[in-house]
Amino acid sequence: QVQLVESGGGLVQAGGSLRISCAASGRTARSYALGWFRQAPGKEREFVAVINPSGTTTYYADSVKGRFTIPRDNTENTVDLQMSSLKPEDTAVYYCAANRYILTTNRNEFDYWGQGTQVTVSA
16 A cells, blocks of 8 residues: 655746655655646646666656656655746646556556645646
């Protein structure tokens, strides 16, 4: 079992940067692929980024490629989402998620979820 707790959301102006974090607890947390998803009001939850357990492979949604990175620290059991050049359309609740067996971008294949953290980008 893995518990995920996000932190670091807030309000930022368009063009700015923000870093959000996810702390993963549980004996096997470092063996999980960790991902970020987001959900804007009235929209489905969508994939943002994912990283494999060793931190050597990442995937990004086209909408954030080149602007977001997903660094992982297995000594601290954390995964961050470093966001830059933020746009109003990045406004959403951002969720951290964990997958035990495969590196995937499909939200239905993630087993554990955090409670989410709000990111608001003003124009």
